Amino acid sequence: xxxxxxxxxxxxxxxxSFAMVASFFLAVSTGKYxxxxxxxxxxxxxxxxxxxxxxxxxxxxxVLWSVRLPRILMAVMTGAALSMAxxxxxxxxxNPLVSPTIMGVTSGASFGAGLALLLGASAIVVEASAFxxxxxxxxxxxxIGKRGANSVTTLILAGVIVTAxxxxxxxxxxxxxxxxxxxxxxxxxxxxxxxxxxxxxxxxSGGLILAGLLMSYFLRWGLNPMALGExxxxxxxxxxxxxxxxxxxxxxxxxxAATASCGEIGWxxxxxxxxxxxxxxxxxxxxxxxxxxxGGLFMLCMDTLARALxxxxxxxxxxxxxxxxxxxxxxxxxxxxxxxxx
Amino acid sequence: xxxxxxxxxxxxxxxxPILSEVSFSTESxxxxxxxxxxGSGKTTLLKCINGFLKPRAGQVYIDGKSITNLSRKxxxxxIAMVPQLSTPVFSFTALQMVVxxxxxxxxxFAVPSRRHYRDAAAVLEELGIGHLSSCGVNEMSxxxxxxxxxxxALFQNPKILLLDEPTAHLDFKNQxxxxxxxxxxxxxxxxxxxxxxxxxxxxxRYCSQMVMLKQGRVHRSGITTxxxxxxxxxxxxxxxxxxxxxxxxxxxxxxxxxxxxVTWH
Numbered sequence: 001x002x003x004x005x006x007x008x009x010x011x012x013x014x015x016x017s018f019a020m021v022a023s024f025f026l027a028v029s030t031g032k033y034x035x036x037x038x039x040x041x042x043x044x045x046x047x048x049x050x051x052x053x054x055x056x057x058x059x060x061x062x063v064l065w066s067v068r069l070p071r072i073l074m075a076v077m078t079g080a081a082l083s084m085a086x087x088x089x090x091x092x093x094x095n096p097l098v099s100p101t102i103m104g105v106t107s108g109a110s111f112g113a114g115l116a117l118l119l120g121a122s123a124i125v126v127e128a129s130a131f132x133x134x135x136x137x138x139x140x141x142x143x144i145g146k147r148g149a150n151s152v153t154t155l156i157l158a159g160v161i162v163t164a165x166x167x168x169x170x171x172x173x174x175x176x177x178x179x180x181x182x183x184x185x186x187x188x189x190x191x192x193x194x195x196x197x198x199x200x201x202x203x204x205s206g207g208l209i210l211a212g213l214l215m216s217y218f219l220r221w222g223l224n225p226m227a228l229g230e231x232x233x234x235x236x237x238x239x240x241x242x243x244x245x246x247x248x249x250x251x252x253x254x255x256x257a258a259t260a261s262c263g264e265i266g267w268x269x270x271x272x273x274x275x276x277x278x279x280x281x282x283x284x285x286x287x288x289x290x291x292x293x294x295g296g297l298f299m300l301c302m303d304t305l306a307r308a309l310x311x312x313x314x315x316x317x318x319x320x321x322x323x324x325x326x327x328x329x330x331x332x333x334x335x336x337x338x339x340x341x342x
Numbered sequence: 343x344x345x346x347x348x349x350x351x352x353x354x355x356x357x358x359p360i361l362s363e364v365s366f367s368t369e370s371x372x373x374x375x376x377x378x379x380x381g382s383g384k385t386t387l388l389k390c391i392n393g394f395l396k397p398r399a400g401q402v403y404i405d406g407k408s409i410t411n412l413s414r415k416x417x418x419x420x421i422a423m424v425p426q427l428s429t430p431v432f433s434f435t436a437l438q439m440v441v442x443x444x445x446x447x448x449x450x451f452a453v454p455s456r457r458h459y460r461d462a463a464a465v466l467e468e469l470g471i472g473h474l475s476s477c478g479v480n481e482m483s484x485x486x487x488x489x490x491x492x493x494x495a496l497f498q499n500p501k502i503l504l505l506d507e508p509t510a511h512l513d514f515k516n517q518x519x520x521x522x523x524x525x526x527x528x529x530x531x532x533x534x535x536x537x538x539x540x541x542x543x544x545x546x547r548y549c550s551q552m553v554m555l556k557q558g559r560v561h562r563s564g565i566t567t568x569x570x571x572x573x574x575x576x577x578x579x580x581x582x583x584x585x586x587x588x589x590x591x592x593x594x595x596x597x598x599x600x601x602x603x604v605t606w607h
Binding site: 236 | 392394413414415416417418419421422423425430431432433434435438442443445446447448450451452453454478494498
């Protein structure tokens, strides 16, 4: 009796959860060093003290626990983080066309991270610098959007402006970077990839992302009144400025953590919230957890594809754009009147 | 005591004053109409009363207490607003929309419980739109959407109900349906209702009290039977009108200029 079509939503949740489990096992077993199901079960069992498999299969154990599992978990976390940031930004700006990339958060964060990389800073500093870059970018975009016509279009154009400035900053960093060591690293990193994710990355960035996801989950229903617009939310008794700041900080933290570790991965934060809204409706009570799940699934599939493609691995950012952008075009053409209009 | 008192409100966005020296008060259990030509400051006045805008001068009192220093949360427990009709960006269902009326009392971390949804559904039933409960607001007609917004405002459980041009964009029948409902709930729940209207006929039909604004000042205000006359309307709107008594105690306001349409005999 909460008007959200419970049975339909439960079906969507179940389906995506099932797909997630299946993709997880597929992702664990595929790659340059294939691990079949039997070996996998053996390795997991030995990890929990059931038989001494690690000693028999040292190479498989190393691949699984140090390389493949951190990478897979990071892909799921990043997908969830970017989609969640998309949901938060779309909700608070009452605008279904914004995303971390469009609002300039991603490019601001990668400028911040790039600057820290150039200066040879530690991973924590890169993370913090990405967060500050992202926060400054979204703040400026929001201020331009608000002072302009305060419409759907102005906000997007403001994001375009901020993105252009951050990009020029990043290009400057690239041209000043050492062409033999730093430059290839920075270039590859901006393409967005989960290659080379270690357990340390997972614990640091993944921890921040998990904190952001949990906060979004607990604050999810509060997005509903925010999504009606500033005045309606105010008249319902919401402290709009405070709420908006909280959601922006959560979204930026997740995007910065993802970007600092994995580089720029676009389009996920735009299309996943749309698809999720088509499947479970506009109510953030369901939309928030469902988007995280769907985003994690999408990213896991893209990353597995990126690893398994013939001709060697490609940065996953290339694939998400290749799949995401046409998907969004399709959504624009037959934009679902059911979930949003504008 | 008067529930809602406006004392000496003045407001300007830039140098040009939008409202100056606006004072009036209204009683509970009655609908008060706010009339005035375009740009006379009706919407600005509603925003000042609801605390969206801080007046340059003057105070808004509810039961004798000034609202100036109250939090948004406290104001939302006293005043509910039905905004001008617009197409929402995200299509929430009617029930999801109405339950948002409780956000001020639920707090930032809360998710409404089954009981809240049940109470929200009861408000929809009460307004006779229970069947719309799981319809998306984007798929509704303007009249239905306006009723959902009214239900949400009532779910805030306010003392004061503000409506900003609730009949704009509505067809002939829906204008009456919405205002009939507003008048009925105002009596039943003993609300103090303030509604901006463009049509003096609707104002005369539903409002026991009126405030007429002209260029940001109170032109006339008081009991409808005392202030509603052709002279007041003519000087406010700047058009010659004639008021005629019709059947069933209603009066009709018509411009007394020549029409150019079909004539009836």
